[in-house]
Amino acid sequence: MQVAILFDSGFGHTAKQAEAAAAGVESVKGVKARLFAIADGDIDWEALEASDAIIFGSPTYNGSVSARFKAVMEQSTRTAWLPQKWRNKVAAGFTNSGAMHGDKLNSLITMALFAAQHGMIWVGLDLFPGKGPEERNRVGGWLGAMAQSNDESPELSPIKSDLETAAYLGARVAEITRQLLTSAH
Structure with a gap:
């Protein structure tokens, strides 16, 4: 089983979340994560189609996803959306x-x-919001994993609890995907 992580990262902070999500995916026995960094160039649409799940990631700029992430969304129309891949x-x-x-x-x-x-x-996410900076889901998201990074090196932020939240989401996706695939057979 493979889980793709398709993400954009402007300064490396969101890439740290992507790596944490991948570690969470791979913490589930028999599941592999594959990272697809949008900034690296052409998207491997066939590899995304072959994946059992896709986790999307983007920095939030001006209240929305990055321009590169939005461009990939638009590129997916002919390659993935029309044929419903x-x-x-x-x-x-x-x-x-x-x-x-x-x-x-x-x-x-x-x-x-x-x-x-x-x-x-x-x-x-099925994590109740954390009560402090050391707890997972400290930002209080339900729809997905949220992180906050200061204007500093990705080695310093996002903090450990935000990365643990991304890892938790990765493991949850892997477990749910396995359940759905197992029940389908």
């Missing part, structure tokens, strides 16, 4: 911004709607 795949999302709120929910709604238009099955 992602139909019934599991999907989830994560985002990061400099502000604690930063309108990250709008980015996750954009990703969830994008997944819905592709006929995908969205998985959110």
Whole structure:
């Protein structure tokens, strides 16, 4: 089983979330994660189609997903949407911004709607909001994993609890995907 993580990252902070989500995916026995960094260039549409689930990730800029992520959404129209190649795949999302709120929910709604238009099955978080900076889901997201990063090196932020939230989401996606695939056979 393979879970793709299709993400954009402007300064490396969202890439850290993507790596954490991948570690969470691979914490589930028999599941492999494959990272697809949008900034690296051409998208491997066949590899995404071959994946059992896709986790989307983007920084939140000006209250929405990045321009590169939006461009990939638009490119998917002919390659994946019209032929419904992602139909019934599991999907989830994560985002990061400099502000604690930063309108990250709008980015996750954009990703969830994008997944819905592709006929995908969205998985959110089932973590109650953390009460402090050391607890998972400290930002309090339900639709996906949210992180906050200061204007500093990705080695320093997002903080450990935000990365643990992304890892938790990755593991949840892997477990739910396995359940759905097992029940289908």
